[in-house]
Amino acid sequence: MSRQHDVKRYPGFGWLTIVFFAWLYLPLLVVVVYSFNANRIAGVWTGFSLDWYAAALKNVPLMNALKTSVTVALIATAVATSVALMAALAIIRGRNVRFRRLSxxxxxxxxxxxxxxxxxxxxxxxxxxxxxxxxxxLILAHSAFCTPFAFLPIRARLQGMNLDFEEASADLYASRWTTFRRVTLPLIFPGVFSGAMLAFLISMDDFITSNMLASGGTTTLPVYIFSLIRSGTSPELNAIGTLMILASLILATIALLVAGRGTRNT
Amino acid sequence: MRRLTHNLPFWGLLPAWLLMGFALILPILIIAAVSLATRGSHGGFSWDFNLSGYSQILFNEGWSGELEFTPQYLLIIGRTYLLAGLTTLICLVFALPVAWYISRQSPGMRALLVYLVTLPFWVSMILRVYAWMIILGKDGPLPRFLENFGLAPGTSFMFNDGATLVAMVYTCMPLMVLPIYASIEKLDLTLIEASHDLHGNRLTTFRRVILPLTAPGIISGAILVFVPSLGAVLEPVLMGGGKQMMMGSLIQLQFGGGRNWPFGAAIAMVLMGLVMLLLIFTALRAARRQAGMEATA
Known part of the structure; x- marks a missing residue:
């Protein structure tokens, strides 16, 4: 069958996909490019400069907002991941779970x-x-909405898991806790890790809830960025945005790689 | 295995129920109560139950207490539905061919492209909207580009429903591509060949074979896009410019500067009720579908 008559190929879909990916990444690229712009007015290019990165790193409210965001995200991630791990173990492994669907x-x-x-x-x-x-x-609210993001990868990992190793461990007189720590946890670790990473990213990204609950001293990074946007676009904002885009892309890549490797090995 | 799972269900689920109970279920019950409360004179509210929060959606109370019909909030609800629906439709139209094309690649390429679709989703939402503020904004790349060709000089692309729509489609797209791709990947290709052998052309095959078989992916993609679109806040606030409100930004306003908590709570209840109806409807549909499949199997 020639390519042209292959009924599973549709003409033009390839080009559309290329345009699609360009459209997906160009806006992020615009932020990155403009962050190196020497001009004060964000839209007009006058020359290459790293000044805005220097300004961003010296920006005290920005650093405070970053500290608040990271603190909230770390604690919320720890809470959400623990809660999600326990719930996933109970839902997938528990016998006679009442309210399984509801839970x-x-x-x-x-x-x-x-x-x-x-x-x-x-x-x-x-x-x-x-x-x-x-x-x-912030920690209470973030813990709650991060939990499903930690739960889903852990649940997927647990569901696809073989019970033989745990049974072997129990046969060898390992206690429940030892079996969990030495056998179950290492096996589901990829799920737990990527769940925790995703929970962390979701918490760091959150604007709506953090903005609603914000009070003096608890401005998170996205809430601070919102206030910057409100006071007009600036190259410094682009520099901050570029650093955040870079951090998100790296963290998400690690999370997805670990989750992907986990599923391939079993 | 009994030793391992002894009492696990209860203790394992307790933290989840406590966290969700306190940070989610209880607040929802309270907001339902607040939507029936009376607005306080200095913000906040008092527990005098009435329906004024809801009636304010339709009526404006005059000085002497007479109710006058005002369409302004109905228009906001209508705009919310229109923009969320358009977002879902546009995402669907582009996601289908892209998901199809990705599914036809080699396994390694497929994994790479799926990863590339997912990646922007993890970039902060506010930055993804902000990027479009630069592109469409005054002196932005797009107006300048068009001006070079003498097109649309002096046109403002920002602060209207179109700008809001652009940002909504951009932020929601990965949520549509991924479930559709997942269902296309599972598609049995021999069925498509069979359709062609029976002289079905591409359009017929698409309509009668591909579309019905990928329907579950399309439906879950549509829900994943439509639900957050209904509650969009950042897009209308930043791109729409605050005047072109949606339900999400209207709720936010009532708890911020507007200071009318019962009214804000009433709008939130309407928004949540609509979402719940939609989810229950699709859950029932899926259940009926499954029952139908089991009956025929």
């Missing part, structure tokens, strides 16, 4: 609801309960 829906609930609804709902709850600590508010 799974509850864990995935943040994916099903518009984030803005959850954001204002937590705002009302925290103001009624009287939680004043801005960091605590």
């Amino acid at each position: 799974e829906t509850v864990v995935n609930l943040p994916l099903l609801l518009p984030e803005i609804v959850l954001a204002v709902a937590s705002l009302i709850l925290f103001s009624l309960v009287g939680i004043q600590n801005g960091m605590l508010k």
Whole structure:
């Protein structure tokens, strides 16, 4: 069968795909290119410069926002991953789990609801309960909406796993805890790792909830960037954006590679 | 194995239920209650139950308490649906051929292209919207490019529904391509050949064979795009310029500068109710489909 008459090929789809990927990456590239622009006005190119990176690194509110974001994201990731790991073990491994379907829906609930609804709902709850600590508010809310992102890779990993090793470990008189630590955890580690990475990225990226709950001293990176955008685009913002794009791409790549390797080895 | 899983279900699920119960379910119940409360004079609210939060969606209360119909919030709800629907449609039209093309590549190339589709999704949402603010903005690359050819001089591409739509399509696209690709990859290609052997042309084959078989992927892609689009906040705020509101930005406004919590809560309930109806409908459809398949099997 000649290529032209291959019924599984559609003419023009290749070109469309090339245009598609260009469209997907050009906007990010624009931010990167403009970050090296010497001109103060973001849209007009006058020459190459690294000044805006220097300015960004010396920007104290930016560094504070970064510190807040990383702190919240690390704690939320730890909480979300632990909660997700326990829930996944219970849902996949538990015998006679009552409310199995319901529990799974509850864990995935943040994916099903518009984030803005959850954001204002937590705002009302925290103001009624009287939680004043801005960091605590952010950590609680972030832990909740990061959990499904940690849960899904762990669940996928557990579901595809062979039980033989754990049974062998139990036959060799290993305690439950030893079996979990020495056999189960290493086997599901790729799932746990990529789940944690994704949870971390989701927390770092979040704007809607963090903006709603923001109070003095708890400005996260995206909330700070929003305030920069509001005060007009600037090359410094492009430099910050470029560094963030780079960090996201690296972290996401590591997470996806680990998750991919995990599925190939079994 | 009993030793390993003894009591696991209860203790394993307890933290998840506690976290979701406190940070998710309880807040949703409270927001439902607040939507029925009365607006306080200095922001906040008082627990006097009535439907004023909901009636404000349709009516404007005059000075003497008479209700006057105002379409402004209905227009926002309509715009939200229109933009979310258009976003879903545009994503679908482009995702189908791209997903098809990716599925026809070698395994290594397929993995690479899927990775390239996924990657931008992990870049901060605010940056992905911001990138389009630069491109479409005053002195941005696109207006300058067009001006060089004498096209559309002085046209502003920003701060309208079109700009919002551009950013929504851009941020949502990976969510449409991936599930469609997953269902195309599973497609039995001999069925397509069979269709052609029976003199079905490309269009007929697409309509009668490919489309029905990839329907689950298309439906889940459509939901993954439509639901977050309904709740979009950053796109209308940054690209629409604050005047062209959607439900998400309207809710945000009520809890920020607008300071009308019961009204904001009522809009949030309407938004959540619409999303829930949609999800229940598709879940029922999927269940019926499965029941139908089991019955015929």
